[in-house]
Amino acid sequence: MSKPDNQRKRDLECLRLAADCRQLASDVDSPALQMRFRRMAKVWTSLTEREPARDTEIGVKTDKLT
Numbered sequence: 001m002s003k004p005d006n007q008r009k010r011d012l013e014c015l016r017l018a019a020d021c022r023q024l025a026s027d028v029d030s031p032a033l034q035m036r037f038r039r040m041a042k043v044w045t046s047l048t049e050r051e052p053a054r055d056t057e058i059g060v061k062t063d064k065l066t
Helices: 005-027 031-047
Strands: none
Touching: 005 031
């Protein structure tokens, strides 16, 4: 069964944000910021891998990113 349109849109947005984070990681000189942006990219990517029934909200808890 394919994902509903709103789920696909959400997944695309999460992937776009992950790509933005990876780009930011390559643009900064600080190793600490590079690591943070890479972790943020992983979080955004992981949101697209969840089951739609379990993941009904768009949101990231910032405590996982620090």
